[in-house]
Amino acid sequence: MTNKNDQLYITKIIKGDVNAFAHLVDNYKNMVFSLAFKMTKSREEAEEISQDTFIKAFKNLKNFKGDSKFSTWLYRIAYHTSLDAIKKNRNNNATFEINEVTFNQIQAVETILQGIERNERSKVMDICLQKLPDEQRAIIWMxxxxxxxLKEIMEVTSLSEANLKVKLHRARKKLLTIVKENVEPEMIENYGRK
Incomplete structure (x- = not known):
């Protein structure tokens, strides 16, 4: 399942060519950093997590069976390394109650957001995503x-399919609540009429 280039480098590394690991780092450093940064909201923390992720991957490369893509295996390591760092540094992660949201309300907000220009929508969504709890933000991001x-996310998070679907649904509902609270009512009204 791993692509041929990755497998070629993995084989070289396992046979003792440690320099071949640099190719895997170059190919996946942005993916790992991006995930760590989205989960921790800290550039320094994300850099540290990225280093830890690649060290763990290097040390455990002999255990990689190739049943999934190398990128999925590495993503899983980055995800769990990020969660460990968050747990270690958790100071106050207040949560709030989710209001019941109907399908029609979700559709209405999606319609409104479609009317907001792409760049503006991207900024609004980034702000709203940062307000989600770490695990929910990571699942939405993935x-x-x-x-x-879903299968790849299950591999990364070690969640069952049913549990993942529930968490994804709850993350969407919470994100919708956050969007509604952060998009100015006049903007919603204005775009709702168009």
Whole structure:
């Protein structure tokens, strides 16, 4: 399942060519950093997590079976390394109650957001995403931005399919609540009429 280039480098590394690991780092450093940064909201923390992720990957490369893509395996290491760092540094992660949201309300907000210009929508969504709890933000990020399949996210997070679907649904509902609270009512009204 791993692409041929990755497998070629993995084989070289396992046979003792440690310099071949630099190619894997170059190929995946942005993916790992991006995930760590989205989860921790700290550039320094994300850099440290990225280093830890690649060290763990290097040390455990002999255990990589190739059943999944190398990128999924590495993503899983980065995800769990980020969670460990968050747990270690957790200071106050207040959560708030989710209001019941109907499908029609979700559709209405999606329609409104479609009317907001792409750049403005991107800024609004980034602000709103940062307000989600770490795990929910990571799941939303993997599904919508990294476009991982549910199966790949299950591999990364070690969640069952049912549990992942529930968490994804709750993350969407919470994100919707945050969007509604952060997009000015006049803007919603204005775009709602168009």
């Amino acid at each position: 599904f919508y931005y990294d476009e991982l399949s």
